[in-house]
Amino acid sequence: AQKITQTQPGMFVQEKEAVTLDCTYDTSDQSYGLFWYKQPSSGEMIFLIYQGSYDEQNATEGRYSLNFQKARKSANLVISASQLGDSAMYFCAMTEPRAGGTSYGKLTFGQGTILTVHP
Amino acid sequence: NAGVTQTPKFRILKIGQSMTLQCAQDMNHNYMYWYRQDPGMGLKLIYYSVGAGITDKGEVPNGYNVSRSTTEDFPLRLELAAPSQTSVYFCASSYTSGGFNEQFFGPGTRLTVL
Numbered sequence: 330a331q332k333i334t335q336t337q338p339g340m341f342v343q344e345k346e347a348v349t350l351d352c353t354y355d356t357s358d359q360s361y362g363l364f365w366y367k368q369p370s371s372g373e374m375i376f377l378i379y380q381g382s383y384d385e386q387n388a389t390e391g392r393y394s395l396n397f398q399k400a401r402k403s404a405n406l407v408i409s410a411s412q413l414g415d416s417a418m419y420f421c422a423m424t425e426p427r428a429g430g431t432s433y434g435k436l437t438f439g440q441g442t443i444l445t446v447h448p
Numbered sequence: 449n450a451g452v453t454q455t456p457k458f459r460i461l462k463i464g465q466s467m468t469l470q471c472a473q474d475m476n477h478n479y480m481y482w483y484r485q486d487p488g489m490g491l492k493l494i495y496y497s498v499g500a501g502i503t504d505k506g507e508v509p510n511g512y513n514v515s516r517s518t519t520e521d522f523p524l525r526l527e528l529a530a531p532s533q534t535s536v537y538f539c540a541s542s543y544t545s546g547g548f549n550e551q552f553f554g555p556g557t558r559l560t561v562l
Contacts, residue, residue: 374553438490
């Protein structure tokens, strides 16, 4: 079974600095997708960024970038120029490997990292 | 578009009671999912559906049932509620299942079983 590991229960960063949130995954499949979601204290799930296993370039979305190291099975989220509004729980997630060419899009989530941005 | 809507937002149940969590989406998505999130944990898949009339179990299906009679609606039924089902329940939907299949989440239902 596939597994997502986020080893940092909590992280602190100073406003305007960059921060890296770690994510490692375990799968034997070659085709998969990796996602990062943000969950603020209000509870909603907000999609941040996606990386496909065959994507050659690291994904970027505004201040978010994904440091994808396939051989190490890691997909770390980098947030540049942190803002107070970035304080939230962050989840790394992975799609189920394809079975017979069909993936049903089911997500497996890590346990999350709570990020606190200090002014 | 309203996106994914869930009702109710909050509910307190007594042990042994039953209830249905409602989920609807107006994006014409074929794929829909139910997850639960226990305190301080990540989300776990309960059930999912790949289209009207087609559902299947996820990682933690025990104690729950689903149905999908229309593309729009995907209700989750709890029979004989237990304290272990105290959790936040999220419904999600996506247009496709392969490649970049962003899942759009509802606001969640916070359920307490006493």
